[in-house]
Amino acid sequence: MAGTALLVMDIQNGIVGRFGEDSGYLPHLRRAIDAARAADLPVIFVRVGFRENYPxxxxxxxxxxxxxxxxxxxxxxxxxxxxxxxxxxxIVVTKRRVSAFTGSDLDVVLRAADVDTLVLTGISTSGVVLSTLRQAADLDFGITVLSDGCLDQDEEVHRVLVEKVFPRQADVITIDTWIEKL
Structure with a gap:
């Protein structure tokens, strides 16, 4: 899996808190992160943030x-x-918009590391994951989405995205399936 990086997007205190601690999401996501580290794949964290006074x-x-x-x-x-x-x-990348690429240096970081395939996780499926997937596809990255590594406030929107929309541009698999392939 040389050339592959795991993106962990918008898993920050200001967002995770909206879902409650009982979701079981973070320990599950941690398994994917630990597996990537064990396989010597880069784990890149992406967060949304702004300067004081939001210029x-x-x-x-x-x-x-x-x-x-x-x-x-x-x-x-x-x-x-x-x-x-x-x-x-x-690496922790700070972005200024929904997509992990917009307003950040993510593309430069990925190209410098010879990354050509992205494994996407994050909150929310309908936000950062969707926007990043679309932009990554336009930038010619190979893309895998870990369906249970994504979370959305609207379960039906999440389902439609991972079952119907994302497969048009990405491989969509579970964390367990991805770990088995490592």
């Missing part, structure tokens, strides 16, 4: 204008959830 946020951006108005995605909300925190030396 990156346009009033025309409906989603992020609301964040800027009420405050969020600064300070503690930027921190990756401790249950899946990066190890020393692992």
């Amino acid at each position: 990156e946020v346009s009033s025309r951006n409906k989603a992020f204008a609301a964040v800027a108005q009420y405050g969020g995605f600064t300070a503690d909300a930027l921190e990756i959830a401790p249950e899946v925190a990066p190890e020393p030396g692992e």
Whole structure:
């Protein structure tokens, strides 16, 4: 699996807290992270964040204008959830929009590491995972989505994306299946 990296996207305190600790998601995701590390695959963490006073946020951006108005995605909300925190030396990319590529140096990091295949996980399926998948496909990356490594507030939206939309541009498998292939 040379040339493959696991992206762990938007698993930060300001987002994870919306789902409650009982979801079982973080320990499950941790299995994928541990497996990638054991296979010597890069694990790259992506988070959304802004500077103080939100100079990156346009009033025309409906989603992020609301964040800027009420405050969020600064300070503690930027921190990756401790249950899946990066190890020393692992890359953390800060993005300024929904896609992991937009407003970040992710593409430069991936190209410098000769990564041509991405394994996507994150919160939310209908947000960062969808946007990153679409942009990664346009950038000619090979893509795998770990269906149970993604989480969304709307279970039906998650189901439609992983069963009907994502397979058009990515391989969609479970964490267990991916680990077996490593």
